[in-house]
Amino acid sequence: MAFGRLERSERPKPMGEINMTPLIDVMLVLLVIFMIAAPLMSSSLRLDLPQSEAATPSDAPQFIQVSLAADGRLMLGDEALDTPRFQQRMAELGRANPSLELQLRADKAVPYGQVAELIGYMQAAGLSRIAFVADAPKKSE
Secondary structure, three states, rough: OOOOOOOOOOOOOOOOOOHHHHHHHHHHHHHHHHHHHHHHHHOOOOOOOOOOOOOOOOOOEEEEEEEEEEOOOOOEOOOOHHHHHHHHHHHHHHHHHHOEEEEEEEEEOOHHHHHHHHHHEEEHHHOOOEEEEOOOOOOOO
């Protein structure tokens, strides 16, 4: 009886290299996601709200006061304007001095939608420095 040699196949050798293709695919997908999401994050409404209850007006050298009354009247300084004339004056001010600060005074009875619309007029005119003016709270003694 002849005993033959049983042939054994060698086990596969462990892989000594890392497959980079899945890593590169994941990185490219993340890059595309961030490229799409970055512009969406920068178009949000920018507000510079005060950090204290002092509610003092800023010491900006050049500013103009914009007021929105409870009945919807727009005031630019001491001048009452209708909406088209207000937008025209905002455009003129934006062209003349884009770094001009607008101090916005809105009655607390005014709906937020009208305030947001007013901010839109200002930003469309190229004026992005908007300060919200409030009264200081009364001190109780």
